[in-house]
Amino acid sequence: MKAATIKDVARLAGVSVSTASAALNDKPFVRTSTKQKVREAAAKLNYRPNAIARSLVTNESRLVGLVVPDMADPYFPAIAAGVDEVASRLGYTVILANTLRNAKREAEQIRVLLERRVDGLVFAGGSTVGARGWLDSTLDNLEIVVIDRPEFSFTSPSITIDNVRGAEKATRYLVQLGHRDIAFIGGPVNSLVSQERLRGYRFALQESGLPYREELVVHGDFTPRGGLQAMTILLNRMETRLGIDQPLTAAFIANDQMAIGAMHGVRLAGKKVPGDISIIGFDDINVAAVVEPPLTTMAVPTKEIGGMAMNMLAKSLNGEKLEDNRVVLQPQLIERETCIAR
Amino acid sequence: MKAATIKDVARLAGVSVSTASAALNDKPFVRTSTKQKVREAAAKLNYRPNAIARSLVTNESRLVGLVVPDMADPYFPAIAAGVDEVASRLGYTVILANTLRNAKREAEQIRVLLERRVDGLVFAGGSTVGARGWLDSTLDNLEIVVIDRPEFSFTSPSITIDNVRGAEKATRYLVQLGHRDIAFIGGPVNSLVSQERLRGYRFALQESGLPYREELVVHGDFTPRGGLQAMTILLNRMETRLGIDQPLTAAFIANDQMAIGAMHGVRLAGKKVPGDISIIGFDDINVAAVVEPPLTTMAVPTKEIGGMAMNMLAKSLNGEKLEDNRVVLQPQLIERETCIAR
DNA sequence: CTGTTAGCGCTTTCAA
DNA sequence: TTGAAAGCGCTAACAG
Numbered sequence: 001m002k003a004a005t006i007k008d009v010a011r012l013a014g015v016s017v018s019t020a021s022a023a024l025n026d027k028p029f030v031r032t033s034t035k036q037k038v039r040e041a042a043a044k045l046n047y048r049p050n051a052i053a054r055s056l057v058t059n060e061s062r063l064v065g066l067v068v069p070d071m072a073d074p075y076f077p078a079i080a081a082g083v084d085e086v087a088s089r090l091g092y093t094v095i096l097a098n099t100l101r102n103a104k105r106e107a108e109q110i111r112v113l114l115e116r117r118v119d120g121l122v123f124a125g126g127s128t129v130g131a132r133g134w135l136d137s138t139l140d141n142l143e144i145v146v147i148d149r150p151e152f153s154f155t156s157p158s159i160t161i162d163n164v165r166g167a168e169k170a171t172r173y174l175v176q177l178g179h180r181d182i183a184f185i186g187g188p189v190n191s192l193v194s195q196e197r198l199r200g201y202r203f204a205l206q207e208s209g210l211p212y213r214e215e216l217v218v219h220g221d222f223t224p225r226g227g228l229q230a231m232t233i234l235l236n237r238m239e240t241r242l243g244i245d246q247p248l249t250a251a252f253i254a255n256d257q258m259a260i261g262a263m264h265g266v267r268l269a270g271k272k273v274p275g276d277i278s279i280i281g282f283d284d285i286n287v288a289a290v291v292e293p294p295l296t297t298m299a300v301p302t303k304e305i306g307g308m309a310m311n312m313l314a315k316s317l318n319g320e321k322l323e324d325n326r327v328v329l330q331p332q333l334i335e336r337e338t339c340i341a342r
Numbered sequence: 343m344k345a346a347t348i349k350d351v352a353r354l355a356g357v358s359v360s361t362a363s364a365a366l367n368d369k370p371f372v373r374t375s376t377k378q379k380v381r382e383a384a385a386k387l388n389y390r391p392n393a394i395a396r397s398l399v400t401n402e403s404r405l406v407g408l409v410v411p412d413m414a415d416p417y418f419p420a421i422a423a424g425v426d427e428v429a430s431r432l433g434y435t436v437i438l439a440n441t442l443r444n445a446k447r448e449a450e451q452i453r454v455l456l457e458r459r460v461d462g463l464v465f466a467g468g469s470t471v472g473a474r475g476w477l478d479s480t481l482d483n484l485e486i487v488v489i490d491r492p493e494f495s496f497t498s499p500s501i502t503i504d505n506v507r508g509a510e511k512a513t514r515y516l517v518q519l520g521h522r523d524i525a526f527i528g529g530p531v532n533s534l535v536s537q538e539r540l541r542g543y544r545f546a547l548q549e550s551g552l553p554y555r556e557e558l559v560v561h562g563d564f565t566p567r568g569g570l571q572a573m574t575i576l577l578n579r580m581e582t583r584l585g586i587d588q589p590l591t592a593a594f595i596a597n598d599q600m601a602i603g604a605m606h607g608v609r610l611a612g613k614k615v616p617g618d619i620s621i622i623g624f625d626d627i628n629v630a631a632v633v634e635p636p637l638t639t640m641a642v643p644t645k646e647i648g649g650m651a652m653n654m655l656a657k658s659l660n661g662e663k664l665e666d667n668r669v670v671l672q673p674q675l676i677e678r679e680t681c682i683a684r
Numbered sequence: 685c686t687g688t689t690a691g692c693g694c695t696t697t698c699a700a
Numbered sequence: 701t702t703g704a705a706a707g708c709g710c711t712a713a714c715a716g
Contacts, residue, residue, distance in 0.1 A: 048453075084440045109430065286599075
């Protein structure tokens, strides 16, 4: 049997449709007894308001799109959890859009979100050099909050990780421990976040009077496997090209997933973390604290970021002015056991 | 300026609204030149069809709800990735609903999904004893596919992990390696999945002529921290209550996240994995292969499951009969390095 | 092949 | 305090 509509409710309650609507929405001008009647009718019919119909007339969907590059990296589900939690508290529903770090797919997904008339978007990470252009044209008229997409940070409310400073801090930490031959494992070359972290790394090197050496940087793909491969390449390089005069003693790795993979690579090569090679990661994903040895990393309050983003979005949607629409977060060094003084 | 509607497009193209609609939907009976005109008009106006309006009339939203208990466990994002991938290929959009393993919240989230008129639901894991009742009444009329929610497996198309057999296999593997004092770390006591895995564990014990000992089972919460705590409890128990006559030599742990935490617990107690205690997990999450030592576990093809679920859902939505609507998957033993013969 | 008409389920004036 | 009517943007007969 078909789902009951408000018409059915109205009929059963013996009132007009408009009264039924007002009653169900608890408008103050409806007589209490009428509300009662209507509610009973609704209950009896197991009535569920049709959000689609409502959206059509109110011209707001209370849908928000959440655009993430990759669900396999725990970083993004953590953000998703934060967004979802406050969204549902605020009466929004979230649509998931996974871009798989693929520009074409991203465009496609956005198109869908637009057609669904989402009220707003939270755009998390995964930005890529040049991803900017086409978005601008199509995205006006839509509230959007970006997380760690530096290319939008000046046009949209944003939450940004200070990747440059974070990377700098991480690298400097290694330097302070006495390391001089410090490698960097980044994400995909065209990833903006990865580029920023590379920048911070170079900056710290420079400030410490250490040379930047190309042979010490390798790009991975943010996955554990990628980290493993990158570390293996690095270790081979050291072995074959440079000899033992300047062996790698530490590495700053652009995210924890790769760092954990890289640690494995170190062991596979018969070396020890941190005995032979110190490692510092980025993100502080939930297993970081319990891997062996526990991973020293730059922590980012992921879930809070998601919640914060959704809150900002909701505020703009309410027409409120954001007093602070350009949040920049400093990652925090969590010293665990993968770094050791040289 | 307001978004263009199909009316605007029709006017600009000099045709009626219905013709515009037909043209945009590429109906075969529209003259090619007309389609051309209409498309140009649409492009010029940057027209985007309003999916909300369409849904209202077609009475299908092409929305599917994805209900998961917890985004922090990599297991679920992996499923989400699978669902999302095939959903978007099939023209569906997925709404995320995170229940946080909380029955009240689950009910609330489902209510929202129903109001949004999702065409179907994929319900992944997190089932809890007694979660069944209220769902039945409210869920008819909705296509739904369940993943690892045994309580629905006989009323809805389902993909189920054979948890009992998987757990049995895992435990038996330990037994074959010569272990006789094998602990079990489960999820929350009322988690059905955890109960099944416990059942498999007991079954294997029994078949092997080993006694079931309550002091060897502890319940965690599926998180790394929970695994750590559970292992610590276990180790303390051994220390204090039982003395050294029957020290724990192995543990089967209900998911990888906890297993990784538990490994850490073992080390904290000054013992070694697998030297002192062998460990086997469940799920094969993506870091399992690279932790130290690489985790032996029962693999479940998570992402494929998500995709499969969405495919099944789409089929039922199309009115196709599912030839195989009760898929049962056998977890596969992945031997890595956390288990050793005694 | 194209246009006219009706209506999806709801909210929202506006009158009564 | 309630009801009648209009209309959100679209698709779906149906007639021409």
